[in-house]
Amino acid sequence: MKKIILALSVFALLFTSCSSDDDSGSRDPFIGNWIFFQSLENGTEVALEDCEYETTIVITSSGTFTTSLYDDDLDGGCELExxxxxxxxxxxxxxYATTTDGDTFVQDINFEGNTMSFEDVEDGVTYTDVFIRQ
Incomplete structure (x- = not known):
């Protein structure tokens, strides 16, 4: 179930629209290379499989992103899912809004230090995914 939630959260986070940096000229905190760091259910940490830590999000200043979701393969290695x-x-x-294949999704994203996190509530359970800047 947590893999489905992670995949949906990452997929949802990445559904957005084109953008540029804000008018102040400062760098948007969303821009950067992010790696999956932690998953929580109702505030309690959920154990991740080793390969899940290879999941990345690359956010560019030109308004594009790419997410790569990894999972364990049958041979004990990691594979790009x-x-x-x-x-x-x-x-x-x-x-933030993300757009993929014509679908747009709006998500609240929290930034704290070198981490970003976002929540998804499903069937009364709050799932939080935390990414750390590489």
């Missing part, structure tokens, strides 16, 4: 690319837009107040 899928890659999603699209565009993103900073909507302000911590909200």
């Amino acid at each position: 899928f890659t999603v690319s699209g565009t993103w837009e900073n909507l302000g107040n911590g909200q």
